[in-house]
Amino acid sequence: MWNDTSRTDASATVTPKTGYHHGDLRAQLIAAVRDLVETHGPDGFSVAEAARRAGVSSAAPYKHFKDRPEILRGVVSEAMDRLRLVMEAAAAAHPTGSLEAVAAIGLAYVDFARAEPGVFRLVFSLTEGHEDAPDLQTKGEGCFGVLVQAVAACLDLPPGNPDVQRRSYMLWSFVHGHSFLNIDMKTKVTTAEIDDWGYLMTISRAILAGSAQS
Amino acid sequence: MWNDTSRTDASATVTPKTGYHHGDLRAQLIAAVRDLVETHGPDGFSVAEAARRAGVSSAAPYKHFKDRPEILRGVVSEAMDRLRLVMEAAAAAHPTGSLEAVAAIGLAYVDFARAEPGVFRLVFSLTEGHEDAPDLQTKGEGCFGVLVQAVAACLDLPPGNPDVQRRSYMLWSFVHGHSFLNIDMKTKVTTAEIDDWGYLMTISRAILAGSAQS
């Protein structure tokens, strides 16, 4: 099993195959699908088009993926890896246990959604074959775990503490909703535009300072 | 223009046509699509299958809708009407200006998402032809307006007040994110399950009481 998804550098948009065997088809298909999802929306993608972009026949993808949903799952998996990385990097840029670290994680999340709205939407719209993909579940929990760690450090409590979990979930809900609303009505938020950093700091403070109940 | 979407009662699942002319095809197609979206996921729907359910040929739908996205937009439009209604009803069940009214609106929102996760997701996943449908935009703002009204009454400020707008948006983000996370990992929220009402009351209080900045 060679799940080497990240072998190609992301900048290589179209690297035609070098012979009969492509050598890097799987990764390149994922990259092509990611691009298609981003430009033509989550539905405006077809396996055939992705194969065309990679310069192979329309049947070739099925040597690497069972079916269409599995390709999308591949894209989601790769996206979740990247999301986790930017979240961790954001947290690492601030002192451990600081409110800024928590807010920075949220900002990274929002920025990711804004940078790749199509992929972001795809991550949270996988209904078909979502359950028979425990690795995605695991990766999702991994992302959440980054936030939980920061919150736990901030409150000086263990990550397993119910209060930590609850407040983390509240923060996540908030950031998640903000991200979605943000990419849905892009730049047209009905009200005045929002300074994300101040916004997230305010939210983080409110949620981490308030009393816990219910 | 006869946009009479709500002529059929929702309980009539399959009302076969009565003659050559169907008489109520448009509404029944929307109902069929709504059901398909709910049971087979937002992607597992086809115009042909919807037509089959309504007992007409696969070309008939195109007499009522320009193309596939327009049918989905019809479903979304109808869903937004219903969403607004339940939000208004929830608000009306509590004293004007009370915190309970605000929380009840949020609960109605979450309940809607839980009751019709497929449709709910569809509402917020329309990328194709989303912009050339100003009525959907308007209806979305209408739903938001219900919340804004309640918040304004609660704070005793006019609805146009920037602070009212900001806090409403915060609440909306929260409820929206909670709804999405809720239907994504159904009942498996990693942490202990959540009492929605207490949760929403806590949030509403925190957001409406806290100081406004940024």
Added chain:
DNA sequence: GCCAATATGTGAGAGGTGCTAACTTTAGTC
């Protein structure tokens, strides 16, 4: 009441898509 005009249905069909089957080429192993 009659007759256009229009609305709403039908079947046939072009072109695209998902996926499979059977075959061919390449790479790795003994």
Added chain:
DNA sequence: GACTAAAGTTAGCACCTCTCACATATTGGC
């Protein structure tokens, strides 16, 4: 060098979207 498995190919079925030409109701003007 032969065998095997991996990774491509073409051909093709079933389905889907959408259009076109045609058939049939409904409606409004006279």
